[in-house]
Amino acid sequence: MLSPETDAGTAKPAAAWSTSVGLGGGVLRSIHIGELPLEAGGALPSVTMAFECWGTLNEAGDNAVLIQHALTGSTHVSRGDSEEDGWWEGLVGPGEVIDTDKFFVVCANMLGGCYGTTGPSSVAADGRPYGSRFPFVTIRDSVEAEARLADRLGISSWYAVIGGSMGGARALEWAASHPDRVRRCAVVASCAASTAEQIAFAQAQVLAIRQDPNFAGGDYYDGAPPTLGLGLARRIAHITYRSEEEMGGRFGRDAQDGATISHGRLEAPGDSRYKVESYLDHQAHKLVGRFDANSYIAITEALMSHDVARGRGTLEEALAETAGVEFVVAAVNSDRLYFPAQSEELAAALPGQVPVARIDSPIGHDGFLTEVAAVGGLLKESFFRD
CATH class of the missing domain: 3.40.50.1820 (Alpha/Beta hydrolase fold, catalytic domain)
Known part of the structure; x- marks a missing residue:
């Protein structure tokens, strides 16, 4: 076997x-x-x-x-x-x-x-x-x-x-x-x-992880992982993965959970986020739960060098x-x-x-x-x- x-x-x-x-x-x-x-x-x-x-x-x-x-x-x-x-x-x-x-x-x-x-x-x-x-x-x-x-x-x-x-x-x-x-x-x-633009987007993601206080130079395995940095990297990446047409048609400027927009700000009893913010938060949460931050850096830098x-x-x-x-x-x-x-x-x-x-x-x-x-x-x- x-x-x-x-x-x-x-x-x-x-x-x-x-x-x-x-x-x-x-x-x-x-x-x-x-x-x-x-x-x-x-x-x-x-x-x-x-x-x-x-x-x-x-x-x-x-x-x-x-x-x-x-x-x-x-x-x-x-x-x-x-x-x-x-x-x-x-x-x-x-x-x-x-x-x-x-x-x-x-x-x-x-x-x-x-x-x-x-x-x-x-x-x-x-x-x-x-x-x-x-x-x-x-x-x-x-x-x-x-x-x-x-x-x-x-x-x-x-x-x-x-x-x-x-x-x-x-x-x-x-x-x-x-x-x-x-x-x-x-x-x-x-x-x-x-391209230069693709490398630029990637560099922003890598820096988001490296600047997380928990990153510890990449040696964080005995402590708290850099989840905030990895989540931010995912948000940056995901914006490039979806088109403006899809984002606009799906979320527009709508607020989450029935909030209303008044004088340029959100007014809601609880969650005061735009729907697109909630969406990006969800994507970040999913990745943080399944991916290693160092691997994200290693693979991203490999792709930057492609x-x-x-x-x-x-x-x-x-x-x-x-x-x-x-x-x-x-x-x-x-x-x-x-x-x-x-x-x-x-x-x-x-x-x-x-x-x-x-x-x-x-x-x-x-x-x-x-x-x-x-x-x-x-x-x-x-x-x-x-």
Whole structure:
């Protein structure tokens, strides 16, 4: 039976990785991949990769699909044998667009994360959490860790690598770093390199956490966590994830709990907040309850550094080796974090003629998550035709 942690030296044969073996589909598993050299120098001495999987890997090891999560996303793409819906529920499963009766689907937690993969909250060799000692990691580092994971799982090449937002950055990096192991690549609501504006929004979030009195330089695990800073970071981020149209139509200037607005201020017997304030507070509360502040910083800084052309020449030169990869590039038409123009720039730099598909949504950037039917239709038409 498959154990929750499989030693790096005892990878299972391809056919053994199945929802009928061990823990079942949609349940967290982990594999040790050993020491990992890092792009910026140094190394992590011992790395564990956490992942979930659905379906059965065939004997050739070539029916695998890698789905990459977004910034604060988890490995839980689909319900599977668990009781909790996944963040792309309805896209992955028996008879769905990505049919787990045909494909072996994997979603791995990013390096530096807090959902099982080695990150700042992981225990180092001295028995203490890494905390402030956790090194700077990049998108490229995480892809190299995922390549080690694929090796352990017996996956020779990916049928497709698919991701939205930060997941799209990782999908693109997979194609650039390992074009011989990626046959199809979907980059949704993402870009070739983080822009100055995206870095600026990210820096404000990182500083919100670091300036929390409880942050303690990143070594807060024996005390109170920096929840106020993490909550503020989430508020800043979430404003960029949703469009003005969606915010205005959903909340407008309405006050919470029947309050009235008089002379520019709220008058209410109890809660005196605008509805949009309450909404942002709710989003902050949800994240604080499930995410580690140091991981938020580590992954955000990795995304700030994202540039698929780094050390590879021009963008066209960096992507030249992907000529054998079939691409889907898609943008959310109302996205104000990753503008559709960035998707156009990426598509123009790819070998051949790659059109940019549009996901029609008033939501904004989060449309890549909320418009599951549209994303599924695009993938079905491109990669998963019957």
